[in-house]
Amino acid sequence: MARTFDHGGGVRSIRVPIPDNPLGYTLVYVVETDRGPVLVDTGWDDPGSWDVLVAGLDACGTGVSEVTGVVVTHHHPDHHGLCGRVREASGAWVAMHAADAAIVRRTREARPERWYAYMAAKLTAAGAPREQVAPLRAAAAGGRELPRFSPAPPDREIVPGELLDLPGRRLRAIWTPGHTPGHVCLHLEEEHPGELPGRGRLFSGDHMLPGITPHIGLYEDPEDATVTDPLGDYLDSLERVGRLGPAEVLPAHRHAFTDAPARVRELLDHHEERLRSLLALLAVPLTPWQLAERMRWNRPWADIPPSSRTIAVSEAESHLRHLFKQGRVEPVPGSDPVTYAAV
Incomplete structure (x- = not known):
């Protein structure tokens, strides 16, 4: 109805x-x-x-x-x-x-293996564990189709x-x-x-x-x-x-x-508070994945399914990108995968 x-x-x-x-x-x-x-x-x-x-x-x-x-x-x-x-x-x-x-045009033209390989590489660079990345690599190698919308x-x-x-x-x-x-x-x-x-x-x-x-x-x-x-x-x-x-x-x-x-104002305050909390977490160097694990979500990290963890890491990375452009965090030289620390 x-x-x-x-x-x-x-x-x-x-x-x-x-x-x-x-x-x-x-x-x-x-x-x-x-x-x-x-x-x-x-x-x-x-x-x-x-x-x-x-x-x-x-x-x-x-x-x-x-x-x-x-x-x-x-x-x-x-x-x-x-x-x-x-x-x-x-x-x-x-x-x-x-x-x-x-x-939309690029999504329609995308080769599935290109997307899977891209996401696997991104997660690897973010410090994701092997079990998070392995299904994407297998999909890229095996020619699995993308979900079609x-x-x-x-x-x-x-x-x-x-x-x-x-x-x-x-x-x-x-x-x-x-x-x-x-x-x-x-x-x-x-x-x-x-x-x-x-x-x-x-x-x-x-x-x-x-x-x-x-x-x-x-x-x-x-x-x-x-x-x-x-x-x-x-x-x-x-x-x-x-x-x-x-x-x-x-x-x-x-x-x-x-x-x-x-x-x-509520939304601006929410993101400013989140940025402050991330700076506190980055008192020690962390990868984007480690940062996402420590961020506050609507449920414990252990209860978040793998697909939603990928989304969470992307959100952590967007906040890191913003802090970096503001000069409030820096990548740690020589770290692999790259870690970030507050400055």
Whole structure:
């Protein structure tokens, strides 16, 4: 059964389930325009998720065949996954920021052994134990297929700062890198239907969520060796959204909320506290893997499965990268795998 909610002012949401994921669901937003409904994200590419999306659109008084466009906040499969099926059913355009569109293209073209070898090398360099790396090396050598999310190539580019082509609406793209390099928030520059104080409404994707912090890891791309600072990108993007001052935030998970500046302050404080705690841990040299083992997570390290440990190490590395760019940590000369220490 589809669960929908009317947010007023021609905006509704559908809870599209994410199979076997603690987040539970993605909130797919249905925005009425003078040309027909446009979706903000689509949900995970799964038969059950598709059925819920279709039923939810019916419950919203429209249908999947009537969708004219999809605006994708970022390339992750719980947001972009069903774009291809929506386009097949309706002929809708699909829009995405160029940085994430490039990742989609490379994902479609990737040789499985290249990705497995890349991830094995990254984990080895991070100091991961043999049992964490061995399955990836075996997959690379054995030609195992990658999990396929059928990412649909976008056919429109979201240009930061510009209004999207939604007749009868004013929806402006705000580039908010960090969670992904091409993540965007979408500012609906219209009076709030409930007359809440502030500047319109903000579709925040995964950039800003109530009660949970989005994953900020390194931008994983075997074909791009650019040294980036995703956490720095994210913190800068948060401050940009805080200055925007929307009346209400419509996130991709959980529920809508108000007082965006307060939530921005909470997230900034969270990451500053985490950086301080990492500096304390780095009073002795540690590899990224050792650092991740000692960081505070939502459960003990021993209870975190291998796939989630890989994600955790990427988050540890993004914080290390940020501290290094600030001059607060340095790699220890001659260490192999490389260790880092506070300076």
